[in-house]
Amino acid sequence: MPDTPRPTAAMIVIGDEILSGRTQDINVQVLAAALTERGIALSEVRMIPDDAAVIVATVNDLRARYDTVFTSGGIGPTHDDITADCVAAAFGVGIDVREDARAILATNYADPERELNADRLRMARIPDGATLIANPISKAPGFTLGNVHVMAGVPKIFAVMLDGVLPTLTGAPPLLSLSVRIDRPEGELAGPLRGLAERYPDVSFGSYPYDRNGRLGCMIVARSADQARLDEIAPQITALSA
Amino acid sequence: MPDTPRPTAAMIVIGDEILSGRTQDINVQVLAAALTERGIALSEVRMIPDDAAVIVATVNDLRARYDTVFTSGGIGPTHDDITADCVAAAFGVGIDVREDARAILATNYADPERELNADRLRMARIPDGATLIANPISKAPGFTLGNVHVMAGVPKIFAVMLDGVLPTLTGAPPLLSLSVRIDRPEGELAGPLRGLAERYPDVSFGSYPYDRNGRLGCMIVARSADQARLDEIAPQITALSA
Incomplete structure (x- = not known):
């Protein structure tokens, strides 16, 4: 949040x-x-x-x-x-x-x-x-x-x-989002994602699985109003593809 | 209803x-x-x-x-x-x-x-x-x-x-529906439709306007579990196109 x-x-x-x-x-x-x-x-x-x-x-x-x-x-x-x-x-x-x-x-x-x-x-x-x-x-x-x-x-x-x-309407700083596609099935990413969610409780993490011709993967989305926070997290999400 | x-x-x-x-x-x-x-x-x-x-x-x-x-x-x-x-x-x-x-x-x-x-x-x-x-x-x-x-x-x-x-699931006799396309704008059909809704309180009437390349019309839908009721109503809806 x-x-x-x-x-x-x-x-x-x-x-x-x-x-x-x-x-x-x-x-x-x-x-x-x-x-x-x-x-x-x-x-x-x-x-x-x-x-x-x-x-x-x-x-x-x-x-x-x-x-x-x-x-x-x-x-x-x-x-x-x-x-x-x-x-x-x-x-x-x-x-x-x-x-x-x-x-x-x-x-x-x-x-x-x-x-x-x-x-x-x-x-x-x-x-x-x-x-x-x-x-x-x-x-x-x-x-x-x-x-x-x-x-x-x-x-x-x-x-x-x-x-x-x-x-x-009266708004607020919009939530920024970072989306990274990871070509691994959701079940393998759940653990690391849970770790990220615990480490960054102020950031909201979502995972959206897809099946592209039998190739399973996930779009990982992190949301925050703070760009610096997302910049810090980006390489940690990208690293999950390894 | x-x-x-x-x-x-x-x-x-x-x-x-x-x-x-x-x-x-x-x-x-x-x-x-x-x-x-x-x-x-x-x-x-x-x-x-x-x-x-x-x-x-x-x-x-x-x-x-x-x-x-x-x-x-x-x-x-x-x-x-x-x-x-x-x-x-x-x-x-x-x-x-x-x-x-x-x-x-x-x-x-x-x-x-x-x-x-x-x-x-x-x-x-x-x-x-x-x-x-x-x-x-x-x-x-x-x-x-x-x-x-x-x-x-x-x-x-x-x-x-x-x-x-x-x-x-335990169902019921399904609602039957009757759909008739009338090439007149909704505002001209509202009066007659209101009359039908009052005459047949057991039937649900809906009207779904469309705009086909500037030509306004309506899909009129009547719903009831009773086919005989819809058969009775059908010619009255069709007559609205005149």
Whole structure:
């Protein structure tokens, strides 16, 4: 573990389509990599169904325990898109169509008077006190309420919303990492690695085995916020290949 | 929601490499699809770090709330592979190298006396009272303790262990699904879909928008355990394309 305490974050992936196996989530990895780069620890991810009671309870559980919470999914126009209402309920605030959100949404339609129907207008429902997260792709905004960032599930919209949110986050010196490929099976490296982990308790060591056409090996990864520490360790990991 | 209550399951994905963004999980979708096919509802997924206290608490929370729990990750030979010990701790049972697991593991090495070192032998540590899950690929077994199935994180090993576990699960009539592609944007379909959801409260309706080269459309999915119900609904969904 690094010396500098990193801010913590959690993610809630909302949607029956993930839990039924219909859809492969890819937003977790996008968020995880972006947070890691900024020195923020993604500490927990929950994937939950489109169920109001579960969403409300999960938002309240995680926002109390982590510095920042991200949600993905459930902010579209259909009856199963209930995330915004659930987040409002979790915070105990009202929710209604907001004029600025409505105006942004309207830019997505050639004839807003006709096409911005009651269902699409649901996407302009914003909890009281929230700030909007821009969606340059399909306009319907996400929002931030307290420490909770509510974003779309569609991966390219999630990614562009994240780009908007990242500069607002307070990070820490990012964890640096050192990766060394060792062409020996994991079972032979476990002992020396354990020794390194004991000798450098402030550094996190991981080992990721691979099988390349029957040739077993490991990617050894050391993580620390301190480059000098990694420089000291590098030759000791490299020496394991002998 | 279907009439027949489906057995419930949860999954715990264990590993810093997932939460750092280094690795993209693909086991969730494999498990989700397999359970859906067998009429078992995957109700929740948690992704958590290699942290003993968190693993123990999560296993105990979820095994009490769901019929079945699956874990992936953290059963290799290195110091950060702590899942087996944590599951034993969660159940309050002992854990030690077990002779049958050791014998199976030994078949993976040309010279077990030399190569089955202390670190590899950790993979034969099995909690008291557990039954083994076969691993035809790299031999190191998973195990089932109570309602918790402990499996590898490496996707091809996870998948083959799952094949071994599935026949032991009690399922229910699987949810059948009906998918219809409608070449109209989601915002125009939300109203009619809401009507269908109100008229058929026993059927679950989902809508998954797509953007195919600028042409917006939706995949509408209806799920029910009752084929007659879906047959009745099919023409009503198809009619939405007009």
